[in-house]
Amino acid sequence: MNIKEVARLAKVSTATVSRTINGSNKVTPETAARVRKAIEALRYYPNTNARALGSGRSSLYGLIISDITNPFFPELVKSFEDIAVQHGQEVLVANTNYDPHRTEVCVGRMLQRKVDGVAIMTSEMDKHLIEEFSHRNIPLAFLDTATPQRGISNIRVNYAAGIDAAVEYLTELGHTNIAFIAGPPSLISARIRKRAFLNIIKRKGIRLDDRLLEQGNHRTDGGHEAMRRLLNQSLRPTAVIASNDLTAIGAMGAIFEHGLRIPQDISLIGYDDIELCAFTQPALTTVRLSRQEIARLAFRALYNTHQTGSWDGAEYVVEPNLVVRRSTAPVGGV
Amino acid sequence: MNIKEVARLAKVSTATVSRTINGSNKVTPETAARVRKAIEALRYYPNTNARALGSGRSSLYGLIISDITNPFFPELVKSFEDIAVQHGQEVLVANTNYDPHRTEVCVGRMLQRKVDGVAIMTSEMDKHLIEEFSHRNIPLAFLDTATPQRGISNIRVNYAAGIDAAVEYLTELGHTNIAFIAGPPSLISARIRKRAFLNIIKRKGIRLDDRLLEQGNHRTDGGHEAMRRLLNQSLRPTAVIASNDLTAIGAMGAIFEHGLRIPQDISLIGYDDIELCAFTQPALTTVRLSRQEIARLAFRALYNTHQTGSWDGAEYVVEPNLVVRRSTAPVGGV
DNA sequence: CTGTTAGCGCTTTCAA
DNA sequence: TTGAAAGCGCTAACAG
Numbered sequence: 001m002n003i004k005e006v007a008r009l010a011k012v013s014t015a016t017v018s019r020t021i022n023g024s025n026k027v028t029p030e031t032a033a034r035v036r037k038a039i040e041a042l043r044y045y046p047n048t049n050a051r052a053l054g055s056g057r058s059s060l061y062g063l064i065i066s067d068i069t070n071p072f073f074p075e076l077v078k079s080f081e082d083i084a085v086q087h088g089q090e091v092l093v094a095n096t097n098y099d100p101h102r103t104e105v106c107v108g109r110m111l112q113r114k115v116d117g118v119a120i121m122t123s124e125m126d127k128h129l130i131e132e133f134s135h136r137n138i139p140l141a142f143l144d145t146a147t148p149q150r151g152i153s154n155i156r157v158n159y160a161a162g163i164d165a166a167v168e169y170l171t172e173l174g175h176t177n178i179a180f181i182a183g184p185p186s187l188i189s190a191r192i193r194k195r196a197f198l199n200i201i202k203r204k205g206i207r208l209d210d211r212l213l214e215q216g217n218h219r220t221d222g223g224h225e226a227m228r229r230l231l232n233q234s235l236r237p238t239a240v241i242a243s244n245d246l247t248a249i250g251a252m253g254a255i256f257e258h259g260l261r262i263p264q265d266i267s268l269i270g271y272d273d274i275e276l277c278a279f280t281q282p283a284l285t286t287v288r289l290s291r292q293e294i295a296r297l298a299f300r301a302l303y304n305t306h307q308t309g310s311w312d313g314a315e316y317v318v319e320p321n322l323v324v325r326r327s328t329a330p331v332g333g334v
Numbered sequence: 335m336n337i338k339e340v341a342r343l344a345k346v347s348t349a350t351v352s353r354t355i356n357g358s359n360k361v362t363p364e365t366a367a368r369v370r371k372a373i374e375a376l377r378y379y380p381n382t383n384a385r386a387l388g389s390g391r392s393s394l395y396g397l398i399i400s401d402i403t404n405p406f407f408p409e410l411v412k413s414f415e416d417i418a419v420q421h422g423q424e425v426l427v428a429n430t431n432y433d434p435h436r437t438e439v440c441v442g443r444m445l446q447r448k449v450d451g452v453a454i455m456t457s458e459m460d461k462h463l464i465e466e467f468s469h470r471n472i473p474l475a476f477l478d479t480a481t482p483q484r485g486i487s488n489i490r491v492n493y494a495a496g497i498d499a500a501v502e503y504l505t506e507l508g509h510t511n512i513a514f515i516a517g518p519p520s521l522i523s524a525r526i527r528k529r530a531f532l533n534i535i536k537r538k539g540i541r542l543d544d545r546l547l548e549q550g551n552h553r554t555d556g557g558h559e560a561m562r563r564l565l566n567q568s569l570r571p572t573a574v575i576a577s578n579d580l581t582a583i584g585a586m587g588a589i590f591e592h593g594l595r596i597p598q599d600i601s602l603i604g605y606d607d608i609e610l611c612a613f614t615q616p617a618l619t620t621v622r623l624s625r626q627e628i629a630r631l632a633f634r635a636l637y638n639t640h641q642t643g644s645w646d647g648a649e650y651v652v653e654p655n656l657v658v659r660r661s662t663a664p665v666g667g668v
Numbered sequence: 669c670t671g672t673t674a675g676c677g678c679t680t681t682c683a684a
Numbered sequence: 685t686t687g688a689a690a691g692c693g694c695t696a697a698c699a700g
Contacts, residue, residue, distance in 0.1 A: 002693055013671045018695060026669055043466065045445040049383040049392070050693035053676045058383070068412050071609070074403045078429065090443065093427060095412065109424065111379040132377065220613065249613050256615065275405070279554065279583050281590065281615040336677055347687045352679055360685055384677035387692045672699080677692105684687080 001044055010038035021046055052114065061302055062110040062118035063093045064103075064125075071246075071274040072291065076121060079295035087303060089116070096122055107132060117141070117302035121294075123187055139305035141298040144189050148313035153301035155294055155316050159189060160196035162287035162320035163241070166269045167200045169285075169322055170239045174331035175267060179212040179237035181226045181247050190218065193243050193271065211235045216247040223250025231258045238266060238331045245270035245277055245286055252280060252327075263329035273323055282326035289320045335378055344372035355380055386448065395636055396444040396452035397427045398437075398459075405580075405608040406625065410455060413629035421637060423450070430456055441466060451475070451636035455628075457521055473639035475632040478523050482647035487635035489628055489650050493523060494530035496621035496654035497575070500603045501534045503619075503656055504573045508665035509601060513546040513571035515560045515581050524552065527577050527605065545569045550581040557584025565592045572600060572665045579604035579611055579620055586614060586661075597663035607657055616660035623654045 007014045012031060019027050020035040027035075038044070052058045063080050065073045077093055084091045092113060094106035103122075107129045110118055117139040120130075125145070130152075133140055139151050146154045170178055180197045183190025201208050211233050216222030223242060230237060231254065242248035248270030255266055262268055262282055270277060273288035297316040305311060341348045346365060353361050354369040361369075372378070386392045397414050399407045411427055418425045426447060428440035437456070441463045444452055451473040454464075459479070464486075467474055473485050480488045504512055514531045517524025535542050545567050550556030557576055564571060565588065576582035582604030589600055596602055596616055604611060607622035631650040639645060 004693080014694075015672080015696080016670060019670090022695085028669065031669080043469065045442060047387070047448060047693050048443075048446040049386040049448065050676090051695075052383040053381070053387055053678090053692090054694035054696080056676070056695090068402070069408045069609075074408055078402050081429065085439075095415065105419075108379060109382075112382040114381060114383065135377065252615070275403070276610060276613060279610060280613065281586070338677080348678075349680075349687060349689095350685085353686090356679085362685065365685080381677055384692090385679075387676090387694090388678040388680080390679090390692070670700085672697105674695105674697085676695085679690105679692085681690085682688090684685105 001042060003044075003046065006035065006038045006042055006044050009042060010035045058114045058116055059088065060090050060092055060113055060115045061299070062113075062115040063091050064096060064106055064110075064118060064120045064122055065093065066096055066098050066122045066124075068093075068095055071276060072272060073121070075275075076291040076295050079292040080119065080299055083296055083299045087299075089303075096124070098122075098124065100124070100126065104129065110138075111136070116306050119143075119295075119298040119302060120145075121298070123189065137311075139302050139311075141301040143294060143298070146313075148315045150313060151305060151311050152313040153298075153305065153315065154313070155297045155301070155318060157189070157289060157294070157318045157320065159192045159320070160199070162271060162289070162322070163193055163196040164200050165320070165322040166241050166271075166287055167197070167204065169324070169328070170241070170267060170269070171204060171206070173239075173267065173328065175239040176206055176331075177209075177212065177235065177237045177239070178206065179214065179230050179240045181223060181230070181240065181242045181251060182213070182215045183218040183243035183247065185215070187218070190243050197241065209235055212237055216243065216250070218244050218247055220246050220250030220253075223247035223252075224254045225250075227251035227254035228258075231255070231260075239268070239328070240266060241269045241271075243271055245272045245274045245284065248284055248286070248327075249276060249280060252284075262327050267328040267331075269328060271320075277323075277325065280327075285325045285328040286323055287320045288323045290318065293318050335376060337378075337380065339376055340369065340372045340378050343376060344369045392448045392450055393422065394424050394426055394447055394449045395633070396447075396449040397425050398430060398440055398444075398452060398454045398456055399427065400430055400432050400456045400458075402427075402429055405610060406606060407455070409609075409625040410629050413626040414453065414633055417630055417633045421633075423637075430458070432456075432458065434458070434460070438463065444472075445470070450640050453477075453629075453632040453636060454479075455632070457523065473636050473645075475635040477628060477632070478526075480647075482649045484647060485639060485645050486647040487632075487639065487650065488647070489631045489635070489652060491523070491623060491628070491652045491654065493526045493654070494533070496605060496623070496656070497527055497530035498534050499654075499656040500575050500605075500621055501531070501538065503658070503662070504575070504601060504603070505538060505540070507573075507601065507662065509573040510540055510665075511543075511546065511569065511571045511573070512540065513548065513564050513574045515557060515564070515574065515576045515585060516547070516549045517552040517577035517581065519549070521552070524577050531575065543569055546571055550577065550584070552578050552581055554580050554584035554587075557581035557586075558588045559584075561585035561588035562592075565589070565594075573602070573662070574600060575603045575605075577605055579606045579608045579618065582618055582620070582661075583610060583614060586618075596661050601662040601665075603662060605654075611657075611659065614661075619659045619662040620657055621654045622657045624652065627652050
């Protein structure tokens with residue numbers, strides 16, 4: 001079952017079939033109709049491999065993520081795919097599983113399939129692997145981790161704005177003993193969040209006490225531990241900001257175990273707004289980081305570069321916003 | 335950059351390069367080494383499209399799911415991919431978004447890429463689309479929704495066993511007023527769970543009261559509504575089993591809003607064991623449905639058929655198991 | 669508007 | 685063990 005059979009049945013050349021499939025406007029409507037009927041009749045589906053090979057275009061974009069079971073990614077993947085499909089492109093998703101070797105395998109797959117561009121949404125990616133892409137003029141879009149340059153765009157999240165909003169909100173509620181549970185220092189985005197916290201605290205003239213600064217690992221266990229340490233020292237915070245939602249959720253457990261209530265005794269704010277946040281008890285106030293917007297921008301960055309052929313990488317900025325739920329209240333639990 | 339260049343640099347024919355890449359044993363180690371060196375030097379990656387076209391093999395399996403943001407799927411996808419990669423196969427994941435049109439598009443993509451087999455993990459899939467695969471001798475693996483036949487395997491979840499375990503556990507805790515919140519009747523797996531509940535209740539000689547039977551929609555809102563109805567009538571249940579976890583989580587909110595405590599006033603059990611369950615307050619007791627096992631079996635079903643060429647579809651059974659957390663307690667909240 | 673034909677990059681007989 | 689060459693199914697000049 002191939003293009004030849006269709007051509008034979010429709011009594012045209014393979015070229016005409018090809019043109020019909022690709023929506024060329026130089027095919028008489030009648031001819032096209034005949035071809036389409038033949039396609040239906042034979043249940044013909046054009047061979048993508050042959051198409052890509054013959055045309056030199058893959059119409060395929062790569063999307064590299066760390067781990068699909070990390071709640072941050074599914075929505076990102078979905079949004080990216082939706083947009084890609086709208087633009088007649090397909091998406092090849094690859095999980096690195098945070099594993100350098102596996103990452104290399106992923107990159108290899110992308111290269112072998114001749115993708116037209118790759119969105120790299122992981123924080124870890126070796127220089128030499130990036131070189132592999134650039135070397136072949138494959139546009140790249142990063143999340144936070146790159147500086148724009150030839151063929152490379154960056155989606156920058158204005159993390160600081162989110163932290164600022166959280167602190168502003170808490171101070172409006174009267175909080176002054178605000179603790180922060182940072183993420184792993186190896187993660188650039190975690191470092192930025194922490195620095196942003198320190199900055200806004202200083203800017204607002206709030207006392208900054210070392211005892212109110214803890215470190216987690218962006219997982220629930222780390223949040224739990226950190227919160228426990230925070231509760232077992234002399235200075236009790238009235239509010240806590242966590243570097244991400246999982247940390248906050250881990251902290252939640254520690255707070256309850258300590259016999260305290262949220263938000264009456266302690267207000268809690270997370271970061272990212274993963275789905276979970278709406279389902280915790282109480283629902284978690286958090287800083288929303290729109291995966292849809294990230295996906296949209298990443299795709300656009302790639303698409304622009306690839307279509308217009310203008311190879312100046314650009315930087316796109318995503319602004320987070322505070323989502324107030326039930327885990328925050330005025331100090332003193334009024 | 336193609337196989338010819340590599341051949342030239344290594345001073346062999348393209349056939350030899352091809353053989354080396356494919357690990358043929360009829361290449362002298364020395365020759366192979368020379369070829370590999372050339373590949374390295376040129377940073378050569380074989381073109382997958384050309385390979386598939388030339389060989390007629392795609393080494394690609396399709397995985398069709400409803401929606402990657404549905405918490406049931408990410409782990410399934412990950413496990414499936416892991417196994418596939420271990421077997422030297424790639425995976426093409428497609429979301430139907432519960433949309434018949436989009437489903438058709440997904441199937442088309444699979445067909446166009448000449449997949450070697452497809453795991454269909456959605457509940458909705460038109461007969462004629464299935465025909466499209468069978469017609470081309472593409473092995474299929476379904477989750478629950480098929481009866482084994484030529485080229486078609488089925489992964490059957492023993493839902494009833496899970497429901498039985500839940501009810502057994504609750505009766506051991508002394509519960510006799512056990513309510514059930516069913517899923518949408520359009521879903522075969524939801525119907526099975528409900529029937530299983532009715533059966534075990536009867537078998538154990540527990541009074542079955544219509545007032546203890548409600549219906550949700552497998553989402554949190556449905557669970558919330560159903561639970562509210564359950565609480566606003568004359569017969570108060572001391573325990574509730576929900577058809578899936580999201581339903582249970584929705585019910586949780588309704589219970590709290592009604593001023594009741596979990597598990598002291600009402601015990602609650604979910605189904606599926608999505609990640610969320612461990613994070614609710616209290617953590618949700620539920621029936622675990624191993625996505626890893628489903629993925630493993632689905633892949634094996636496809637792989638067996640495709641490799642051995644034995645086209646008898648088989649049925650594989652997955653046994654769920656009860657995961658006891660903090661949302662269940664003896665009746666009376668002892 | 670349609671057909672002819674030469675590739676696209678790799679695999680795989682068939683010969684040597 | 686290696687090489688030459690004929691496809692795989694489609695696209696895209698080019699010619700008409």
